[in-house]
Amino acid sequence: MREGIHPAYGPVVFRDRAANHAFLTRSTMTSTRTIEWEDGNTYPVVDVETSNVSHPFYTGTARVLDTAGRVERFERRFGARAARGAKPAAGDGHGDRHGDRRGER
Numbered sequence: 001m002r003e004g005i006h007p008a009y010g011p012v013v014f015r016d017r018a019a020n021h022a023f024l025t026r027s028t029m030t031s032t033r034t035i036e037w038e039d040g041n042t043y044p045v046v047d048v049e050t051s052n053v054s055h056p057f058y059t060g061t062a063r064v065l066d067t068a069g070r071v072e073r074f075e076r077r078f079g080a081r082a083a084r085g086a087k088p089a090a091g092d093g094h095g096d097r098h099g100d101r102r103g104e105r
Contacts, residue, residue, distance in 0.1 A: 013043045016051035023051070 007028040013035050015022040022045075024037055035045040 011043050013037060013045045014051065015045055015047050016049075016054050017047055018049065019051065019054035021051060021053040 008030070009026060009028050011024060012027040012029055012031070013022050013024050014027075015035070022035070024043065027046075029044075029046050031044040031046050033045050034042045036042050
């Protein structure tokens with residue numbers, strides 16, 4: 001590897017303020033703030049908004065989207081067009097792009 005082109009990679013504490021949870025890992029992120037960790041050493045600390053402890057995907061508290069409302073809104077916008085039906089394609093009227101030449105190859 002070339003020297004001097006890569007950022008420093010070292011231990012950093014990531015702290016999830018919402019869940020009051022912190023974990024020590026290695027990263028290239030830096031911070032001017034520090035925290036004393038359980039092992040007695042001082043490490044830079046980076047505050048994050050979500051982590052695996054507070055994210056809805058990992059906690060099982062994910063919200064279900066209102067798909068019924070979205071479908072109804074789609075029907076209101078495009079339902080009239082769908083009810084009229086699509087115009088047939090050129091050819092025999094069944095959407096076959098080869099017309100009546102099916103099976104002649």
